Every structure is written in structure tokens, then in C-alpha cells.
Amino acid sequence: MTARSFSPGKLSLSLAASSVLSALGVLFLWKSGAFETEPAYLLTLLPVALVTTSIATSFRKREKPPSASHRYLGRMAIVMAFYLVTLFLAEHWIDNEGLIGPLALILALLPGLSFAGVVWIFGGLIVEEKDEFYRMLFVRQGLIATAISFTLAAVWGFLETYGQVEPVAAFWWPTIWCFGLGIGGVFNKIKYGTFGEIR
Numbered sequence: 001m002t003a004r005s006f007s008p009g010k011l012s013l014s015l016a017a018s019s020v021l022s023a024l025g026v027l028f029l030w031k032s033g034a035f036e037t038e039p040a041y042l043l044t045l046l047p048v049a050l051v052t053t054s055i056a057t058s059f060r061k062r063e064k065p066p067s068a069s070h071r072y073l074g075r076m077a078i079v080m081a082f083y084l085v086t087l088f089l090a091e092h093w094i095d096n097e098g099l100i101g102p103l104a105l106i107l108a109l110l111p112g113l114s115f116a117g118v119v120w121i122f123g124g125l126i127v128e129e130k131d132e133f134y135r136m137l138f139v140r141q142g143l144i145a146t147a148i149s150f151t152l153a154a155v156w157g158f159l160e161t162y163g164q165v166e167p168v169a170a171f172w173w174p175t176i177w178c179f180g181l182g183i184g185g186v187f188n189k190i191k192y193g194t195f196g197e198i199r
Contacts, residue, residue, distance in 0.1 A: 068128035072121060079117040086110035115174055122181070137188045137196035144187055145180030149173050 066074070090107045093099040099107065122142060129135040153173045159165040185195040 068125055068130065069134075071128065072125040075121045075124070076118065079114050079121060082117075083111055083114040086114060112171065115171065118178060119174070134196055137192065137194065141181055141184030141188060141196060144184035145177045148180035148183060149177035152176055 086107070090111055093107060094104050122138070126135055126138045126142065129138060153176075156165060156168060160167055189195045
């Protein structure tokens with residue numbers, strides 16, 4: 001293996017992705033009754049806190065200002081940490097404790113707003129990226145993700161309207177958009193030989 005394959009950017013990206021997936025896995029197990037509330041809360045926050053601290057530390061040790069892709073990664077780590085915390089709080093206080101009223105409304109809004117932050121952060125990556133080739137890769141990646149999620153939303157919406165399928169919660173469409181970013185990266189790799197890696 002070359003030193004390039006263990007670049008800090010790729011390592012940080014892998015840590016960020018694995019921490020969010022592991023935290024979501026813990027939340028799923030908690031909802032299934034496998035964990036009590038307090039251990040689930042700690043197990044969810046631990047990986048996200050570790051990767052956020054790791055990214056912040058790597059930024060401080062850098063001799064030059066972080067690149068657009070590294071700033072993107074840091075922002076994503078913060079937003080995903082906020083998303084997981086607010087999701088857990090909403091699940092606990094609204095679903096389990098029956099919280100109602102204005103506080104419940106605010107708590108229900110926060111996970112969605114943090115998820116929407118992902119789209120804005122990706123847009124910021126496109127705007128701040130100085131290399132035109134990589135900017136094109138990111139734009140292409142975002143367009144592929146948008147095409148996938150909008151197509152599925154439109155098709156499913158009409159099937160749902162005419163009673164052919166069950167309703168789907170709206171938060172799945174931006175979730176599919178995030179998966180679409182990964183598919184867009186694969187398309188970039190096939191066509192241009194690079195995913196548009198963090199560098």
C-alpha cells in the first residue's frame with residue numbers, strides 16, 4: 001500500500017462515515033429495545049465525539065489553512081453530530097415521554113434542519129473549491145444525487161397518490177439524496193478515474 005492510500009483526508013472521511021453509521025445503528029438497536037436509554041445515548045455520542053475531536057485536532061496541527069474539502073468534512077462532522085443528538089432527544093422526549101406543545105415542535109424541527117444543513121454544506125464545498133476539475137466533479141455528483149432522489153420521489157409520489165404503494169416519510173428523500181452522492185462519486189470514478197477525494 002502506498003502512503004497516498006492512508007492520506008489523512010481519506011482516513012478522516014472513513015472515520016466520519018463509520019462513526020455516523022455506527023451511531024445510527026445504536027439508535028436502531030435502542031428503538032428495538034436492545035438497549036436502555038442511557039447506554040444507548042452514550043454509545044451513540046461516543047463515536048461522533050471521537051471523530052469530531054479527531055478532525056478538530058488535525059485542523060489545529062495543519063501548517064496551512066484547511067482546503068475546501070477539509071472544511072466540508074469538518075462541517076459535516078459537526079452537523080451530523082448535531083443531527084444525531086437532536087434525533088435522539090426527539091425520539092426520547094416525543095416518542096417515549098409523550099412531550100407535546102411548542103417545545104415538542106422545536107425538538108421535532110431540529111433533526112430536519114440539521115439534515116438540511118448537509119445540502120448547504122455540500123453547496124459550500126462547490127463554491128469554495130478552487131480546483132475547477134474537482135468543482136466539476138462535485139457539481140456532477142450533486143446533480144446525479146438530485147436526479148436519483150427527485151426521480152424516486154416523483155414516481156413514488158404518483159404511485160402513492162393513486163393508492164398503489166404505502167406512504168413514505170418525507171425525510172427519506174434527502175436521505176436518498178445523500179446515498180446518491182455516493183453513487184455520483186462512483187460515476188465520477190468510472191468516467192474520470194477519481195471519486196473527487198478529500199485532499
